[in-house]
Amino acid sequence: MTGINQLYYDEIQVGDDVTPLIKGPMTTSHIMRWSSAMENWHRIHYDKEFATNHDGLPTVLINGSWKQQIICQLIKDWVGEQGWLWKISFQHRAMNVPGETLTTWGKVTFKYELEGMGFVECDIGIKNEENIEACPGKSTAVLPIRGGKPIPYPFIPPKG
Amino acid sequence: MTTSAYVTNEVKSYIGNEGPEIVSDPIDRSEIRRFIQAIMDQDPIHWNNTHAKTTRYGAIVAPPLFVTHWFRTPAGIPDPLSQNFKENPNFDGLLKEKNGPDLPPLPLKRALNGGNEIEFFRYPQIGERISSKGKIVDIFEKEGRSGRLVFIVTETTYKGYENNELILIARQTLIRR
Numbered sequence: 001m002t003g004i005n006q007l008y009y010d011e012i013q014v015g016d017d018v019t020p021l022i023k024g025p026m027t028t029s030h031i032m033r034w035s036s037a038m039e040n041w042h043r044i045h046y047d048k049e050f051a052t053n054h055d056g057l058p059t060v061l062i063n064g065s066w067k068q069q070i071i072c073q074l075i076k077d078w079v080g081e082q083g084w085l086w087k088i089s090f091q092h093r094a095m096n097v098p099g100e101t102l103t104t105w106g107k108v109t110f111k112y113e114l115e116g117m118g119f120v121e122c123d124i125g126i127k128n129e130e131n132i133e134a135c136p137g138k139s140t141a142v143l144p145i146r147g148g149k150p151i152p153y154p155f156i157p158p159k160g
Numbered sequence: 161m162t163t164s165a166y167v168t169n170e171v172k173s174y175i176g177n178e179g180p181e182i183v184s185d186p187i188d189r190s191e192i193r194r195f196i197q198a199i200m201d202q203d204p205i206h207w208n209n210t211h212a213k214t215t216r217y218g219a220i221v222a223p224p225l226f227v228t229h230w231f232r233t234p235a236g237i238p239d240p241l242s243q244n245f246k247e248n249p250n251f252d253g254l255l256k257e258k259n260g261p262d263l264p265p266l267p268l269k270r271a272l273n274g275g276n277e278i279e280f281f282r283y284p285q286i287g288e289r290i291s292s293k294g295k296i297v298d299i300f301e302k303e304g305r306s307g308r309l310v311f312i313v314t315e316t317t318y319k320g321y322e323n324n325e326l327i328l329i330a331r332q333t334l335i336r337r
Contacts, residue, residue: 023200030198037191037198038229041241041253054250065229068276069199072224077203081215085224089277153216154282154325 006080009111009118009143018078018106018122021070025101026062034066062096067126067135074104074124075139083143084155090124090137100128106139114158117151118143166310166336167301171264179261179294183321184230186287191230192222199223205283221283227290227318227327231259259316260294266310266336274311274333281326289321297331310336 028046035045043050044061051057068090075085096102103126110121119142126135142151196206204211205221212220222230233240233255244251284290298313312334318327 034198037194039232040229041255043253047253050252054252064273066199069201069223069225072278073199073201073203076224081205081217085280087277087279089275091275092273150216155280157279 006082007078007143009113009120009145012108012111012118012120012143014108014111016108018074018108018124020106021074021077021104023070023102023104025099026096028060028098031060031062031066031098034063038065040065057095059097062098062100062102064092064135067092067096067102070102070104071124071126071135071137071139074106075122075141078106079141079143082151083141084151084153085139086119086142086155086157087140088124088137089139090135092134093136094132094134096126096128096134102134103127109138113145116145116149117158118145118148119158164301165308166266166268167299171266171310172299174262174264174296175299177261177296179259181291181293182231182259184227184290184292185232186289187222187226187230187284189220189286192220192226192286195226195229196223217283217285219285221285224280224283224328225278227284227292228316228330230290231292259292260314261296263296263312263334264299268310268336270337272335272337274335276333277331279329281328284320284327288323290327291319291321291324293317304337307337312336 031045044055044057045063046060048060051060071090072085072088079085105127106122106124108120108122112119119140122139124137124139125133127133144151192206201223205215205217206223207220209220240255294314294316296312297315301308301310314332316330319325320327
């Protein structure tokens with residue numbers, strides 16, 4: 001996260017793993033803390049009786065909005081303070097519930113240079129201990145090239 | 161040419177519809193603290209000003225998606241929770257977002273999130289007010305396994321209210337069936 005261990009485009013190979021982020025075991029307290037921090041009062045996240053009886057869910061759910069934060073954190077931490085998380089996309093495919101430990105992962109699928117910057121595409125997602133994928137997606141990050149120019153901040157996307 | 165059962169010319173005319181611009185309160189340091197504690201993000205750019213000053217950010221910045229959650233219920237209005245529960249004891253607790261464009265009326269009951277796509281330009285700083293505006297960018301229809309599906313793509317742009325500098329653009333696909 002600090003500039004000292006900055007990752008460079010030159011060091012990346014297709015097939016590389018992004019340093020995974022592991023969170024959990026998740027509890028109802030973690031869910032409550034997030035719901036409260038963002039002022040989201042949707043009862044399926046803290047009212048078990050409502051979640052099961054009204055929505056037919058197995059129990060209360062870990063917020064999709066929380067999972068989105070974690071996949072952004074994954075790439076933000078990985079690219080460091082001189083890199084940039086440019087684009088991220090994902091779908092919410094599976095529910096996650098208290099008791100689960102979630103591993104947010106990424107794998108490099110493609111890399112290219114444009115306008116003196118290094119672009120790295122990854123497949124990303126969040127898996128539980130049973131290896132069920134909850135949040136499959138893709139990201140495009142920008143990394144500095146050794147001896148090259150710094151990534152502009154605010155980020156200016158390449159033309160075309 | 162495929163026949164469109166739902167996406168009529170009238171429905172298509174909703175493409176380009178914009179919601180109102182809404183403006184947030186200034187970003188608060190303690191709200192960033194609560195947020196990063198809840199997502200368990202230890203990155204010092206979000207809490208350590210001494211460190212943040214040495215980076216290109218120049219000061220503490222909020223996490224990437226913070227602004228998408230920074231439009232809160234204002235003080236001084238009738239309590240929305242009490243109002244909703246008064247009308248419906250089974251209210252699900254989910255307060256409606258106020259910044260979206262009007263969606264086309266469709267004779268379809270179910271709605272689900274078909275995916276999100278976000279493009280980031282910068283991270284906002286403490287004290288910044290954020291402006292947000294949503295727009296419908298596409299409406300199309302496909303044959304699904306259980307019938308026809310209508311896809312509505314919205315795009316919400318978040319900027320600094322004072323400096324007008326882009327923060328992020330979030331695209332969401334809503335599937336109606």
